Amino acid sequence: MPNKVVVTGVAGFIGSNLACELLKGGYDVVGIDDLSQGTRENVPGGVRFHQIDICEEAIHPLFDGTDTVFHLAAKNCLPDCAAHPMQTSLVNVSGTVQVLEAARRASVRKFIYADSSAEYEGVAELPSRVETVCPIGTYAVSKRSGALFCENYRRMFGLNLTVLRYFNVYGPAQDWRRVIPPVMTAFILKLLRGEPPTIYGDGHQRRDFIYVDDVNRFQIMAMTDKRMDGGTFNVGSGTNYSVWQVYELIDSILQTGIKPVHAAELPGETEVTLADISQSLAMGWAPQISLEEGIRHSIDYIRRRVLGGL
Numbered sequence: 001m002p003n004k005v006v007v008t009g010v011a012g013f014i015g016s017n018l019a020c021e022l023l024k025g026g027y028d029v030v031g032i033d034d035l036s037q038g039t040r041e042n043v044p045g046g047v048r049f050h051q052i053d054i055c056e057e058a059i060h061p062l063f064d065g066t067d068t069v070f071h072l073a074a075k076n077c078l079p080d081c082a083a084h085p086m087q088t089s090l091v092n093v094s095g096t097v098q099v100l101e102a103a104r105r106a107s108v109r110k111f112i113y114a115d116s117s118a119e120y121e122g123v124a125e126l127p128s129r130v131e132t133v134c135p136i137g138t139y140a141v142s143k144r145s146g147a148l149f150c151e152n153y154r155r156m157f158g159l160n161l162t163v164l165r166y167f168n169v170y171g172p173a174q175d176w177r178r179v180i181p182p183v184m185t186a187f188i189l190k191l192l193r194g195e196p197p198t199i200y201g202d203g204h205q206r207r208d209f210i211y212v213d214d215v216n217r218f219q220i221m222a223m224t225d226k227r228m229d230g231g232t233f234n235v236g237s238g239t240n241y242s243v244w245q246v247y248e249l250i251d252s253i254l255q256t257g258i259k260p261v262h263a264a265e266l267p268g269e270t271e272v273t274l275a276d277i278s279q280s281l282a283m284g285w286a287p288q289i290s291l292e293e294g295i296r297h298s299i300d301y302i303r304r305r306v307l308g309g310l
Contacts, residue, residue, distance in 0.1 A: 004028045004066045005223075006108075008054055008099055009073030010047060011038025013174045014114070014166070014212060018070060020044045021216045030062055033073065042173055054095040063106035068223045071099050072114045074143070077178060078268045081139035092142035093149070100153045108159075110229075112222050113150045115165040116143045117208070117236065117273050127276035130165065130232045137268045147232075160229055162222045167236030167275050171212030171294060172301035180266070184209070184295065187247055188302050191256045201265035203244035208236040208273045211294035214287045221285055228283060236275025237287045250295055 005022055009015040010031030015038065022029045023046045031047040032054060043049050052059055054073050063069070074092050075081055081088040096113075103111050122134030135144040153159040170184040181189065190197035218235050222228045241249075247260055277287075289297075 002026050002028045003068065004030060006030045006032065006063055006066050006069045008032045008069070008071050009038065009114075010049065011035055011040060011042045012072060013038075013171075014169055014215065015070070015072040016042040016044060016173055017171065017212045018072070018216055018219055019047050021220060023047070025220070030066070032059060032062060037075070037077075037175070039177070054099055055090060057098065059098065060102045060105060063102040063108065066103070066106050066108045068110040068112065069099065069103045069108050070112045070114070070219065071096065073099075074114065076116070076139060078137060078139050079180075079266065081142065082137060082268055085138045088138050088142050089145075092139070093145045096146035097149050100149060100159065104153060104157050104159055110223055111150070111153075111159055111161045112219065113147060113161060113163045115147050115163050115232070116140065117165055117167045117234070117275065118270070119144055119147075119165060120273070121270055126272060127238065127274040128234065129276045130234055130279065139268075154230065162228050162230070163232040164219065164222060164235050165232060166215065167208040167210055167234065167273055169210055169212055169215050169235075171298055172305075174298070176302065176306055183207070183243055183246060184298060185302070187250050188295075188299050189306070191250060191254050191258055192299070192302060192307055194256070194258065196258050197247060197260045198263050199243055199247065199260045200263050200269070201243075202262070203247070203260075204242050205269065206240040206242050206272045206274070207246075208238070208240045208275050209246075209291060209294070210235060210237045210287060211289035211297070214289055218280065218285050221283060225283060231279070233280045233283070234275040234277050235280065236273070236277055238275055238277040240272065240274045241291060249292060250299070253292070253296060253299065
C-alpha cells in the first residue's frame, strides 16, 4: 500500500504542484484546504481532498496512518497580513500548532514546515544564511512563530521535522487571482492582455526567483533523505534579478513593446532577497530551471489555463 502523505494548503500554488508530483510518485495524497485563498480547480485529480480549516480539531482524524506531512497552508499576502494581524496569527500560528498536534497524535514519521525568506527582512548581510533571521512584518513574525512551535514539538515530543525556507517561488498556478498578483504572474497577465504592467517603486528591487519544479524536487528529497532530518534549508536559486530585468525578459519573449507604468512601493516589501543555498547544494540538489525557461512555462500556463488560449 502506498505511503500516505498529507498536504495542507493543497489548493494553493505550491501545494497543488507538490500534490501532482506526489501522485506521479505513487503516493496516497490527502489534501486539506479551506479554499480561502486556493481554488478547488487547482487540486489535482487523485487527491483525497477535504475542505476544512486547519485551525479546527476536526482535522486530526485525517492524519491517521500518515507517513509524511507537508504543512504549506498559510495566510501569505503581505498587505492582507499587515491589515489583519489577528487573523494572520490565527492561521499561521494557531493553525500550525493544530497541524503539529494532529501529526504528533498520529505518530507521523516526518513533518515538513513551509517557512519563508521573509524571516530575513531585518538582516542586512547577503546572501541570507539560515542561522540568522530577523522578521519584522506581520507575515514574517507569524512564520517565525510557527517555526518556533515546530522546534518546540521537535524538542518536547520528538517529532521529526525539516524546515524549508522558500524564496520567490514562481510557475504555473501562481496566485493570479489576487488584487495584486506576484510580480512574475502580474507582468505576464498584463502583457498578454495588451495592457501596461505596473512596477511598484523604481524596479530595482532584486528577488531570488526559484521555479516550482525545482522546489518540488527539494521538498520530495526532504521527505526521503534522512540527512535532512532536523535541519533548516533555504530553497532559492542563489542568484537574483531586478524587477525591471524580469519585465524586460518577459517582454523580450512576448515582443509586445508595451512599457510599464510606475506606482508607489508596496508596504512591507523587502528590497533584496538572495539565498545562501550552500547547505541545500550539499544535499545533492541544485536548481535546474533557468529564469527564461521558467518564464516560458509560466506564459504557456497563463495563455492556456487563465486566458483561454490567447
